[in-house]
Amino acid sequence: MTSTKAYAASNAKDPLAPFQIERRELRPHDVHVEILYCGVCHSDIHQARNEWGDSIYPMVPGHEIVGKISKVGKDVKKFKVGDIAGVGVMIDSCRACKNCINLMEQYCVEGMTGTYNTLERDKKTIAQGGYSSQIVTDERYVYSISSKLDLKAVAPLLCAGITTYSPLRYAGVTKGMKVAVIGLGGLGHMGVKFAVSFGAEVTLVSTSLSKQKDAERLGAHKFLLSTDKKQMKNSDSYFDVILNTVSANHDYEKYLNLLDFNGKMLVVGLPSENPKVSPFALLKNRRSITGSMIGGTKETQEMLDYCADKNIVADVEVIPIQQINEAYERMIKNDVRYRFVIDMSSL
Numbered sequence: 001m002t003s004t005k006a007y008a009a010s011n012a013k014d015p016l017a018p019f020q021i022e023r024r025e026l027r028p029h030d031v032h033v034e035i036l037y038c039g040v041c042h043s044d045i046h047q048a049r050n051e052w053g054d055s056i057y058p059m060v061p062g063h064e065i066v067g068k069i070s071k072v073g074k075d076v077k078k079f080k081v082g083d084i085a086g087v088g089v090m091i092d093s094c095r096a097c098k099n100c101i102n103l104m105e106q107y108c109v110e111g112m113t114g115t116y117n118t119l120e121r122d123k124k125t126i127a128q129g130g131y132s133s134q135i136v137t138d139e140r141y142v143y144s145i146s147s148k149l150d151l152k153a154v155a156p157l158l159c160a161g162i163t164t165y166s167p168l169r170y171a172g173v174t175k176g177m178k179v180a181v182i183g184l185g186g187l188g189h190m191g192v193k194f195a196v197s198f199g200a201e202v203t204l205v206s207t208s209l210s211k212q213k214d215a216e217r218l219g220a221h222k223f224l225l226s227t228d229k230k231q232m233k234n235s236d237s238y239f240d241v242i243l244n245t246v247s248a249n250h251d252y253e254k255y256l257n258l259l260d261f262n263g264k265m266l267v268v269g270l271p272s273e274n275p276k277v278s279p280f281a282l283l284k285n286r287r288s289i290t291g292s293m294i295g296g297t298k299e300t301q302e303m304l305d306y307c308a309d310k311n312i313v314a315d316v317e318v319i320p321i322q323q324i325n326e327a328y329e330r331m332i333k334n335d336v337r338y339r340f341v342i343d344m345s346s347l
């Protein structure tokens with residue numbers, strides 16, 4: 001076991017604080033990653049504060065991990081010491097069900113093993129995440145990262161990137177489609193970048209007028225202020241696809257009204273309370289709502305390679321780990337431009 005510095009939540013109320021965890025000895029297929037950067041996802045806040053009601057403490061959050069491989073197990077094939085690698089939201093799954101065999105392990109019938117706030121497959125070890133100096137995990141769930149990209153800006157691709165890339169691909173977003181992205185946060189800003197790169201006409205739907213200029217800079221063609229009833233009415237039945245990245249409790253209905261014939265709302269945001277949905281808003285235009293969870297191992301590597309090819313990374317504000325609690329408060333106030341990333345050398 002290797003003693004590892006970390007930051008942890010010890011309950012739903014208190015701020016995160018320095019903590020010590022143990023990382024396991026290398027198994028034959030394990031890699032040992034010295035963590036350089038870890039992005040801060042809103043799911044970290046939901047879970048640290050038990051907003052989904054399933055939190056296991058003490059909890060070291062963090063699932064947007066980029067680091068350097070420092071040791072490899074004897075049967076490791078994909079990596080060598082010195083490689084740059086990424087770990088995302090999932091560190092294991094049953095590997096035998098139809099979804100695992102199809103490399104859609106996030107939909108494993110037994111449930112995927114998350115990077116933190118989950119028991120590992122032995123059903124007793126608590127998985128601990130990336131707000132830590134190192135992680136040991138199976139190479140199957142570790143990704144190759146091109147060293148030509150800015151590594152601190154790559155970290156958010158491991159969750160915010162794949163969580164928006166996967167549903168936009170699944171919905172067949174392509175040239176000429178009208179796509180709305182709701183919420184300009186970590187996921188939303190990646191959603192805008194991907195939808196623009198796939199050739200769609202992209203509109204940012206936001207509660208924050210102050211984000212209009214940034215939306216345009218990120219490539220959005222239009223901006224819709226969701227608190228302005230007139231603007232919302234004028235966009236009634238306009239969009240083919242809506243990517244809903246909202247982290248706070250909200251009703252789906254006012255956004256569903258924006259969908260055109262056969263339009264789809266792709267839900268990735270995970271607020272604590274169930275939203276209100278009117279069947280009438282669904283019947284009109286034969287609209288549908290589809291959920292999507294991160295991406296499988298194959299698609300995550302595909303997304304990272306796509307980003308390296310197109311030079312797509314996140315817009316980040318780098319913080320030392322000592323500012324993590326302040327970063328959480330700013331995210332809750334929608335004051336993040338557009339992903340906090342922890343520089344792990346501060347730990």
Ligand code: NAP
Binds near residue numbers: 044182207268
């Ligand atoms: P974030 O950076 O905090 O961004 C969330 C954005 O939601 C805010 O910036 C804000 O954008 C918008 N928003 C906040 N309150 C709102 C309200 N009342 N009504 C409408 N819009 C509101 O969060 P994130 O890290 O992108 O995560 C977003 C959500 O996705 C979280 O719930 C997270 O748990 C979930 N998530 C899901 C998956 C998955 O696999 N499905 C993966 C990762 C994260 P504006 O200021 O532009 O309005």
Ligand code: ZN
Binds near residue numbers: 042044063159
């Ligand atoms: Zn996440």
Ligand code: ZN
Binds near residue numbers: 093095098100107109
């Ligand atoms: Zn499985």
